[in-house]
Amino acid sequence: MTRKYHRAFEIAYFGLKEGLHTYDYKIDKSFFETIGVDGSEFEEVDVDITVSFLKHTNFFELKFIINGFVEVACDRCGDLFKLPLWDEFDLIIKLKERTGQVEEDKAEDDGDIVFLSKTETVIDLSEWIYEFLTLSIPMHRLHPDDENGNSTCNKENLALLEEMRERVEKNEIEKEEESNKIIWKGLEAFKDSNKNKH
Secondary structure, eight states: OOOOOOGGGEEOGGGOOSEEEEEEEEEOTHHHHHHTOOOTTOSEEEEEEEEEEEEOSSEEEEEEEEEEEEEEEOTTTOOEEEEEEEEEEEEEEEEESOHHHHHHHHTTOOSSEEEEETTOOOEEOHHHHHHHHHHTSOSSOOOOBOTTSOBOSOHHHHHHHHHHHHHHHHHHHHHHHHHHHHHHHHHHHHHHHHHHHO
16 A cells, blocks of 8 residues: 555644543545545445554554444355454554664564654554454355354355356366267277278
8 A cells, every 4th residue: 555644544643642542433435545445345334443542652552443344245145245343453553763773673563563763743544444454354255144053145146156057067067078079089080090001
Protein backbone atom coordinates (compact mmCIF):
# COMPACT_ATOMS: atom_id res chain seq x y z
CA MET A 1 0.00 0.00 0.00
CA THR A 2 1.29 3.48 -0.83
CA ARG A 3 2.41 5.46 2.20
CA LYS A 4 -0.15 8.23 2.44
CA TYR A 5 -1.80 9.71 5.50
CA HIS A 6 -5.56 9.56 6.02
CA ARG A 7 -6.69 12.19 8.49
CA ALA A 8 -9.68 10.23 9.84
CA PHE A 9 -7.32 7.50 11.07
CA GLU A 10 -4.53 9.69 12.45
CA ILE A 11 -3.56 9.86 16.09
CA ALA A 12 -1.66 13.06 16.94
CA TYR A 13 0.33 11.39 19.70
CA PHE A 14 2.75 14.28 20.23
CA GLY A 15 0.37 16.27 22.43
CA LEU A 16 -1.23 13.29 24.19
CA LYS A 17 -0.72 12.69 27.90
CA GLU A 18 0.83 9.39 28.91
CA GLY A 19 -1.78 6.75 29.71
CA LEU A 20 -4.69 5.01 28.00
CA HIS A 21 -6.67 6.58 25.14
CA THR A 22 -9.47 4.88 23.20
CA TYR A 23 -10.50 5.45 19.57
CA ASP A 24 -13.54 3.99 17.79
CA TYR A 25 -13.78 3.55 14.02
CA LYS A 26 -16.79 2.55 11.95
CA ILE A 27 -15.60 0.70 8.83
CA ASP A 28 -17.79 0.32 5.74
CA LYS A 29 -17.11 -0.19 2.03
CA SER A 30 -15.98 3.41 1.57
CA PHE A 31 -12.93 2.65 3.78
CA PHE A 32 -11.29 0.66 0.95
CA GLU A 33 -11.73 3.50 -1.51
CA THR A 34 -10.37 6.00 1.04
CA ILE A 35 -7.11 4.08 1.45
CA GLY A 36 -6.87 3.14 -2.24
CA VAL A 37 -7.33 -0.65 -2.14
CA ASP A 38 -9.80 -2.96 -3.88
CA GLY A 39 -12.79 -3.90 -1.72
CA SER A 40 -14.92 -5.38 -4.50
CA GLU A 41 -14.91 -8.87 -2.95
CA PHE A 42 -17.15 -7.49 -0.18
CA GLU A 43 -20.78 -6.79 -0.98
CA GLU A 44 -21.26 -5.04 2.36
CA VAL A 45 -18.96 -4.14 5.27
CA ASP A 46 -20.18 -3.22 8.74
CA VAL A 47 -17.31 -3.43 11.22
CA ASP A 48 -16.56 -1.60 14.46
CA ILE A 49 -12.89 -1.31 15.39
CA THR A 50 -11.87 -0.11 18.84
CA VAL A 51 -8.24 0.87 19.31
CA SER A 52 -6.81 1.10 22.83
CA PHE A 53 -3.74 3.34 22.70
CA LEU A 54 -1.50 3.21 25.77
CA LYS A 55 1.12 5.94 25.60
CA HIS A 56 4.51 5.52 27.29
CA THR A 57 7.53 7.84 26.97
CA ASN A 58 9.30 6.06 24.11
CA PHE A 59 6.78 3.48 22.96
CA PHE A 60 3.05 2.86 22.56
CA GLU A 61 0.96 -0.26 23.14
CA LEU A 62 -2.03 -0.65 20.83
CA LYS A 63 -4.84 -3.20 20.88
CA PHE A 64 -7.23 -3.45 17.92
CA ILE A 65 -10.59 -5.11 18.64
CA ILE A 66 -12.59 -6.02 15.52
CA ASN A 67 -16.31 -6.76 15.70
CA GLY A 68 -18.91 -6.86 12.92
CA PHE A 69 -19.50 -8.60 9.60
CA VAL A 70 -18.65 -8.60 5.93
CA GLU A 71 -21.06 -9.84 3.26
CA VAL A 72 -19.22 -12.20 0.92
CA ALA A 73 -19.93 -15.02 -1.54
CA CYS A 74 -19.84 -18.51 -0.05
CA ASP A 75 -16.97 -20.59 -1.46
CA ARG A 76 -19.22 -23.68 -1.52
CA CYS A 77 -22.53 -22.54 -3.01
CA GLY A 78 -21.82 -19.00 -4.31
CA ASP A 79 -24.65 -17.30 -2.39
CA LEU A 80 -23.94 -14.08 -0.49
CA PHE A 81 -24.02 -14.31 3.30
CA LYS A 82 -23.01 -12.20 6.28
CA LEU A 83 -19.75 -13.53 7.70
CA PRO A 84 -19.39 -12.53 11.37
CA LEU A 85 -16.00 -11.19 12.44
CA TRP A 86 -14.46 -10.96 15.87
CA ASP A 87 -10.75 -10.72 16.47
CA GLU A 88 -8.10 -8.76 18.35
CA PHE A 89 -4.53 -7.79 17.53
CA ASP A 90 -1.72 -6.26 19.57
CA LEU A 91 0.89 -3.87 18.26
CA ILE A 92 3.84 -2.07 19.85
CA ILE A 93 5.24 1.11 18.28
CA LYS A 94 8.74 2.10 19.39
CA LEU A 95 10.06 5.61 18.87
CA LYS A 96 13.61 6.12 17.56
CA GLU A 97 15.71 9.30 17.49
CA ARG A 98 17.08 9.04 13.95
CA THR A 99 15.27 8.21 10.69
CA GLY A 100 18.25 6.07 9.60
CA GLN A 101 17.92 4.04 12.79
CA VAL A 102 14.23 3.54 12.04
CA GLU A 103 15.08 2.14 8.59
CA GLU A 104 17.63 -0.24 10.15
CA ASP A 105 15.13 -1.43 12.75
CA LYS A 106 12.38 -1.93 10.15
CA ALA A 107 14.45 -4.79 8.76
CA GLU A 108 14.03 -6.49 12.15
CA ASP A 109 10.27 -5.89 12.48
CA ASP A 110 8.59 -9.06 13.71
CA GLY A 111 5.05 -7.95 12.84
CA ASP A 112 4.00 -7.11 16.41
CA ILE A 113 6.64 -4.39 16.88
CA VAL A 114 7.12 -1.46 14.49
CA PHE A 115 9.46 1.51 14.64
CA LEU A 116 8.66 5.17 14.13
CA SER A 117 10.93 8.19 13.97
CA LYS A 118 10.49 10.78 16.71
CA THR A 119 10.33 13.39 13.95
CA GLU A 120 6.83 12.08 13.09
CA THR A 121 4.03 13.83 14.96
CA VAL A 122 1.11 11.60 14.00
CA ILE A 123 0.46 7.88 13.60
CA ASP A 124 -1.77 6.79 10.72
CA LEU A 125 -3.67 3.63 11.73
CA SER A 126 -5.32 3.00 8.34
CA GLU A 127 -2.77 0.46 7.08
CA TRP A 128 -2.95 -1.58 10.30
CA ILE A 129 -6.75 -1.40 10.32
CA TYR A 130 -6.77 -2.76 6.76
CA GLU A 131 -4.19 -5.45 7.58
CA PHE A 132 -5.92 -6.63 10.75
CA LEU A 133 -9.36 -6.51 9.13
CA THR A 134 -8.21 -8.75 6.27
CA LEU A 135 -6.41 -11.09 8.72
CA SER A 136 -9.65 -11.49 10.67
CA ILE A 137 -11.47 -12.81 7.57
CA PRO A 138 -11.01 -16.59 7.17
CA MET A 139 -9.47 -17.96 3.95
CA HIS A 140 -12.44 -20.31 3.44
CA ARG A 141 -15.70 -18.40 3.50
CA LEU A 142 -18.52 -20.86 4.08
CA HIS A 143 -22.10 -20.58 5.28
CA PRO A 144 -22.16 -21.54 8.96
CA ASP A 145 -23.86 -24.81 9.93
CA ASP A 146 -27.25 -24.64 11.69
CA GLU A 147 -27.80 -25.76 15.30
CA ASN A 148 -28.07 -29.40 14.14
CA GLY A 149 -24.74 -29.27 12.30
CA ASN A 150 -26.33 -29.10 8.83
CA SER A 151 -25.00 -26.78 6.14
CA THR A 152 -27.06 -23.65 5.50
CA CYS A 153 -25.77 -23.40 1.91
CA ASN A 154 -28.22 -22.88 -0.96
CA LYS A 155 -29.25 -26.49 -1.80
CA GLU A 156 -30.41 -25.59 -5.33
CA ASN A 157 -27.03 -24.03 -6.12
CA LEU A 158 -25.21 -27.07 -4.71
CA ALA A 159 -27.35 -29.41 -6.85
CA LEU A 160 -26.61 -27.33 -9.97
CA LEU A 161 -22.88 -27.28 -9.19
CA GLU A 162 -22.88 -31.06 -8.66
CA GLU A 163 -24.71 -31.54 -11.97
CA MET A 164 -22.14 -29.32 -13.74
CA ARG A 165 -19.28 -31.24 -12.10
CA GLU A 166 -20.74 -34.56 -13.24
CA ARG A 167 -21.15 -33.24 -16.79
CA VAL A 168 -17.53 -32.04 -16.88
CA GLU A 169 -16.35 -35.40 -15.49
CA LYS A 170 -18.42 -37.32 -18.07
CA ASN A 171 -17.10 -35.08 -20.85
CA GLU A 172 -13.51 -35.67 -19.67
CA ILE A 173 -14.07 -39.45 -19.60
CA GLU A 174 -15.57 -39.37 -23.11
CA LYS A 175 -12.63 -37.30 -24.35
CA GLU A 176 -10.18 -39.75 -22.76
CA GLU A 177 -11.99 -42.74 -24.30
CA GLU A 178 -11.97 -41.08 -27.71
CA SER A 179 -8.26 -40.30 -27.32
CA ASN A 180 -7.57 -43.93 -26.33
CA LYS A 181 -9.47 -45.17 -29.41
CA ILE A 182 -7.30 -42.97 -31.66
CA ILE A 183 -4.13 -44.24 -29.95
CA TRP A 184 -5.23 -47.89 -30.33
CA LYS A 185 -6.16 -47.33 -33.96
CA GLY A 186 -2.73 -45.84 -34.54
CA LEU A 187 -1.05 -48.81 -32.86
CA GLU A 188 -3.09 -51.29 -34.89
CA ALA A 189 -2.16 -49.47 -38.12
CA PHE A 190 1.50 -49.51 -37.03
CA LYS A 191 1.33 -53.27 -36.32
CA ASP A 192 -0.35 -53.92 -39.68
CA SER A 193 2.28 -51.96 -41.63
CA ASN A 194 5.05 -53.89 -39.80
CA LYS A 195 3.35 -57.24 -40.68
CA ASN A 196 3.16 -56.22 -44.35
CA LYS A 197 6.87 -55.39 -44.39
CA HIS A 198 7.71 -58.91 -43.24
